[in-house]
Amino acid sequence: MKGMTIIVKKTAQLIAGMIFMYGIYVIVHGHLTPGGGFAGGVIMAGSLILVILSHGTDFFSLVKEEMGTTIVESAATICVILIATAGFLFGTKVFFNNFLPKGNVGDLVSAGVLPLYNIFVGIEVAASVFIIFLSLIIFKEESPK
Amino acid sequence: MKYITLFILSFIFWLLLTFDFSVSNLIVGVVASIITALFFGKFFITNVYKLLQPRRYFWFIVYLFIFIWECLKANLDVAYRVLHPAMPIRPGIVKVKTTLKSDMAKMLLANSITMTPGTISVDIIDDYLYIHWIYIRSEDPEVYTPIIIGAFEKYIKRIIE
Amino acid sequence: MxxxxxxxxxxxxxxxxxxxxxxxxxxxxxxxxxxxxxxxxxxxxxxxxxxxxxxxxxxxxxxxxxxxxxxxxxxxxxFSRLDTFGKIAAATGLIIIVVLFYFFIIASSNLDVLGKSSLRMANAYIHGAAQKTGSANLVTGVVFDFRGYDTMGEAVVLVTAVLGVLTILRLKGKK
Amino acid sequence: MIAYYMCFGLFFVGLYGVITRRNLVKIAISLSIMEISTFLFFALIGYIDNGVAPIVNPADPDKIYVDPLPQTLVLTAIVIGLATTALLMAVIIRLYRKYKTFDIREINELRG
The missing domain is CATH 1.10.287 (Helix Hairpins)
Structure with missing residues (x-):
């Protein structure tokens, strides 16, 4: 897949890291401000898509990247279920039990396991949106017109 | 080197976003900046030592004022053309040769031209910028080149090259 | 509003x-x-x-x-001219829409006026969620704590959809 | 009340598109329009007059908050909608590569 012109390339180089950083901010502060795992994950995927679309890559690195992203996605989903099961093992016997100390409402480290759920769901959403995009590109490269 | 620069820049961005200087927030910011640097350091700009030279920042501030002045003039010009009953427009695409060499400088020039009302940069091919202009004053390259990019080019050269 | x-x-x-x-x-x-x-x-x-x-x-x-x-x-x-079958389909669709709209008008008398409605669970969540979960953002609190099963199911649906996309797109077509 | 009627009008526009169009991309667009009208309906149910966004400020507890429950349901529904749209797009692109057309009637005739 070909890249775009110099204007888009250079702007993407400067901006993409900052967009990724903003996605992390939305995820990590998800229990304090608007946002959370879903929104931040899609923003992170958007920054990765921006880099791929503007720079362009060859077929083999796309396939390699897709395999890595699939593993990341599955691992994140398993982590979500593992945390839920951990809640089952500690304290009262309830799935999705919030077993960590809650802290003060409004602090960054508070709300028990909710930030961990946010982080893993964010990784999972980012990885799956990125995989969908990658598979569309790979399919296009694979079958010439 | 560029990994470290991206790390510092994204940490500054994190502090601006949160504006919270507690220990936990700083630790999370450092971890997030490391992740960002690992992912995007490969794509970041190469000549990062230029970020350490103070005179470039001085010229950048001067350039901001020049840019705002040019933008105001162009705004009034476009407003005159829109409000005039006869609509004196003569749109077309012109090809401008620039003396700037680095890609970053070309990007900044193209973005400045696009943000000025009335002109839009369509593409860059080698040293030539293709620009859509709302009123083509003349068809001679010697005449229209200074009108479009003359004000920006010398300052951008001092900022980036 | x-x-x-x-x-x-x-x-x-x-x-x-x-x-x-x-x-x-x-x-x-x-x-x-x-x-x-x-x-x-x-x-x-x-x-x-x-x-x-x-x-x-x-x-x-x-x-x-x-x-x-x-x-x-x-x-x-x-675009091509609608044949008989297309005309019948369009007419049936219009009839369905009209019937649905009639049912909606009957049902809308049960809806509260915009801005006055309050669900029964809402008060419990609003008063208890911040203390019970420790999360300032009530939506995040409800998503991951009270409604955790929903979120887990959503994650599984997302994984399944991605698997579906990969399976459909990577299939080599028959020659 | 007008807002509810407009919301249902949007739903019926989507339904009309699904029934009358024969182009697969148009059908996908109509489905996503129906989806969007449903999201809007949930958000309308949860709204309370003079309410603020459901983010608790511990210093000031006596505020009216908007109902967080419908927002939660919509939050998961939006992401699932993205996944289903992606799946639909994958099916459509696969069908186009095989039959060279988006028209469902022609695909029906060409099948076999």
Whole structure:
């Protein structure tokens, strides 16, 4: 897949890291401000898509990247279920039990396991949106017109 | 080197976003900046030592004022053309040769031209910028080149090259 | 508030009608973007910033996907005269729509007036959630704590959809 | 009340598109329009007059908050909608590669 012109390339180089950083901010502060795992994950995927679309890559690195992203996605989903099961093992016997100390409402480290759920769901959403995009590109490269 | 620069820049961005200087927030910011640097350091700009030279920042501030002045003039010009009953427009695409060499400088020039009302940069091919202009004053390259990019080019050269 | 939302929804309806009737598929896809971004403004007016953030990013990515599908095709919708079967289908559709609208008018007498409604669970969540979960953002608290099963099911649906996309697209077609 | 009627009008526009169009991309667009009208309906149900966004400020507890429950349901529904749209797009692109058309009637005739 070909890249775009110099204007888009250079702007993407400067901006993409900052967009990724903003996605992390939305995820990590998800229990304090608007946002959370879903929104931040899609923003992170958007920054990765921006880099791929503007720079362009060859077929083999796309396939390699897709395999890595699939593993990341599955691992994140398993982590979500593992945390839920951990809640089952500690304290009262309830799935999705919030077993960590809650802290003060409004602090960054508070709300028990909710930030961990946010982080893993964010990784999972980012990885799956990125995989969908990658598979569309790979399919296009694979079958010439 | 560029990994470290991206790390510092994204940490500054994190502090601006949160504006919270507690220990936990700083630790999370450092971890997030490391992740960002690992992912995007490969794509970041190469000549990062230029970020350490103070005179470039001085010229950048001067350039901001020049840019705002040019933008105001162009705004009034476009407003005159829109409000005039006869609509004196003569749109077309012109090809401008620039003396700037680095890609970053070309990007900044193209973005400045696009943000000025009335002109839009369509593409860059080698040293030539293709620009859509709302009123083509003349068809001679010697005449229209200074009108479009003359004000920006010398300052951008001092900022980036 | 009601007037503002009605105006924006009216614009969304116009965009939707244009999207359905446009001849060029690319402009149809872009007109579909009007509906999505109008929804973002509605969410902001209805005090739902979480949803606004998610919707604006999801809509952009949906647009990217649809444009990617449309761009490498012939882009034009082939219009032909409706035959008898098409006419019957359209007439049946119109009848269904009219009947549904009649049922909606009957059912709408049970709806509360906009801005006065309050669900039974709402008060329990609003008063208890911040203390019980320790999360300042009530939506996050409800998503991951009280409604954790929903979220887990959502994650599984997402994984399944990705598996489906990979399976469909990586299949080598029969020669 | 007008807002509810407009919301249902949007739903019926989507339904009309699904029934009358024969182009697969148009059908996908109409489905996403129906989806969007449902999201809007949920957000309308949860709105309370003079309410603020459901983010608790511990210093000031006596505020009216908008109902967080419908927002939660919509939050998961939006992401699932993205996934289903992606799946639909994958099916459409696969069909186009095989039959060279988006028209469902022609695909029906060409099948076999």
């Amino acid at each position: 009601e007037v503002a939302i009605s105006i924006i929804t009216g614009l969304m309806i116009l965009g939707a009608l244009f999207a359905i009737h446009a001849k060029d598929l690319l402009s149809a896809v872009i007109a579909c973007g009007i509906v999505g971004y109008g929804l973002v403004i509605c969410f902001l007016l209805l005090k739902a910033p979480d949803l606004a953030i998610v919707q604006i990013v999801v809509d952009t990515i949906t647009l990217i996907m649809m444009v990617a599908v449309v761009l490498d095709s012939s882009r034009e919708e082939s």
